Amino acid sequence: MxxxxxxxxxxxxxxxxxxxxxxxxxxxxxxxxxxxxxxxxxxxxxxxxxxxxxxxxxxxxxxxxxxxxxxxxxxxxxxxxxxxxxxxxxxxxxxxLSKLSVMENMLLAAQHQAGERFWNVWLRSSTVRQQEREQREQASAILESVGLAHMAQDYAGALSGxxxxxxxxxxxxxxxxxxxxxxxxxxxxxxxxxxxxxxxxxxxxxxxxxxxxxxxxxxxxxxxxxxxxxxxxxxxxxxxxxxxxxxxxxxxxxxxxx
Ligand SMILES: Nc1ncnc2c1ncn2[C@@H]1O[C@H](COP(=O)(O)OP(=O)(O)OP(=O)(O)O)[C@@H](O)[C@H]1O
Ligand SMILES: [Mg+2]
Structure with a gap:
């Protein structure tokens, strides 16, 4: 429609x-x-x-x-x-995931990582490292924009509701x-x-x-x-x-x- x-x-x-x-x-x-x-x-x-x-x-x-x-x-x-x-x-x-940090919760959500394939992790190719760096930067920017950047390394379980x-x-x-x-x-x-x-x-x-x-x-x-x-x-x-x-x-x- x-x-x-x-x-x-x-x-x-x-x-x-x-x-x-x-x-x-x-x-x-x-x-x-x-x-x-x-x-x-x-x-x-x-x-x-x-x-x-x-x-x-x-x-x-x-x-x-x-x-x-x-x-x-x-x-x-x-x-x-x-x-x-x-x-x-x-x-x-x-x-x-309460036992993971705020940043780890963010990174787990990232999809399509070359790193999902174990041989990529094993080889630690520059593509994987580059992708991880980009995802970390993206996660930091989003956390910054919602005012949670200062808690990035805290356990997610420590956050308020x-x-x-x-x-x-x-x-x-x-x-x-x-x-x-x-x-x-x-x-x-x-x-x-x-x-x-x-x-x-x-x-x-x-x-x-x-x-x-x-x-x-x-x-x-x-x-x-x-x-x-x-x-x-x-x-x-x-x-x-x-x-x-x-x-x-x-x-x-x-x-x-x-
Ligand atoms: N997995 C399930 N097994 C059995 N009944 C279910 C299941 N999921 C939902 N229901 C039933 O379906 C109906 C609708 O539930 P739903 O959770 O979708 O409502 P809602 O509009 O989200 O309510 P609320 O505003 O309270 O969150 C309810 O009667 C609920 O008990
Ligand atoms: Mg509901």
């Missing part, structure tokens, strides 16, 4: 469904993310938002439906192939993605850090990165998102501008009914 400005969506999910036993977690749900947008995905607890992310990134196999990312059908790809295509995600509970969320987003940027899916970036984060995270998202967006964000914090949704999709009981309830969604009686009812 093409929008009124003639833009193809960067991501289009069409009629996705996923059941767990008797629960239809995602039920014929569709969603579009336009290139350059910050798109919101909201809905009451248990609405199927995280499951939809899992389907989009192929962490979970859909029962039915289609996913087109950047003009290509991706429903037969593996999660690492999808990251390679330029779509990465973060988790509702940040998954950082909010800093872990920030590290997870920073790590996602290591693969130079086109689209980043954030699952509740503000949950459990103190208000000062929430504002900082929002500022970073807006800056990265201005630099060309597209976002799809699940978030319960409506201030965050209102201040960041161009368009919002609402799920309830696995199904599409509404989509529109944040203001339209805020004034939508059905949406209000779905939240009050939870």
């Amino acid at each position: 093409v929008d009124s400005h003639g833009r193809q969506p960067l991501l289009a999910a069409n009629a996705l469904s996923k059941s767990f036993g008797g629960i239809r977690a995602v039920d014929n749900a569709s969603l579009e993310v336009l290139p350059g947008s910050i798109t919101g995905l909201i809905g009451p607890n248990g609405a199927g938002k995280t499951t939809l992310f899992n389907l989009l990134c192929r962490f979970v196999q859909p029962d039915s439906g289609q996913i087109i990312f950047d003009g290509v059908s991706i429903q037969h790809l593996q999660p690492h192939d999808i990251a390679q295509q330029g779509m990465v995600r973060t988790f509702q509970v940040a998954r950082v 909010g800093q872990r969320k920030l590290l997870e987003i920073a790590r996602a940027l290591m693969v130079r993605p086109k689209l980043v899916l954030l699952d509740e970036p503000a949950a459990g984060v103190n208000p000062t850090l929430i504002n900082q995270i929002c500022d970073h998202i807006l800056r990265w967006n201005q630099e060309g990165l597209t976002f799809l964000i699940i978030e319960h914090n409506m201030d965050v949704v209102m201040s960041l998102c161009d368009r919002v999709w609402v799920l309830a009981e696995g199904r599409n309830l509404a989509s529109g501008t944040p203001t339209e969604i805020q004034q939508n009686a059905q949406v209000l009812e779905a939240y009050l009914g939870q």
Whole structure:
């Protein structure tokens, strides 16, 4: 589908469904993310938002439906192939490796390293060393930009909840993605850090990165998102501008009914 400005969506999910036993977690749900947008995905607890992310990134196999990312059908790809295509995600509970340093967490995310092949590591070719140097520089620059550079050598386990969320987003940027899916970036984060995270998202967006964000914090949704999709009981309830969604009686009812 093409929008009124003639833009193809960067991501289009069409009629996705996923059941767990008797629960239809995602039920014929569709969603579009336009290139350059910050798109919101909201809905009451248990609405199927995280499951939809899992389907989009192929962490979970859909029962039915289609996913087109950047003009290509991706429903037969593996999660690492999808990251390679330029779509990465973060988790509702940040998954950082606590026993590794902040820098090591960043470097682990780097893909396509020549060093992944053991004979390359063994030979320690100049290509590998060059690539490692570039990745370290890239990681340092990203950590610097989010204010975590001074903690680069600390264990990730020493970070606060909010800093872990920030590290997870920073790590996602290591693969130079086109689209980043954030699952509740503000949950459990103190208000000062929430504002900082929002500022970073807006800056990265201005630099060309597209976002799809699940978030319960409506201030965050209102201040960041161009368009919002609402799920309830696995199904599409509404989509529109944040203001339209805020004034939508059905949406209000779905939240009050939870
Ligand atoms: N792996 C699973 N096995 C069984 N049921 C699951 C699984 N994952 C999700 N569910 C169920 O699917 C439904 C949707 O869950 P999901 O986590 O996607 O909701 P959500 O919108 O992300 O909620 P929240 O806002 O609380 O994070 C819930 O009823 C949940 O219990
Ligand atoms: Mg969730």
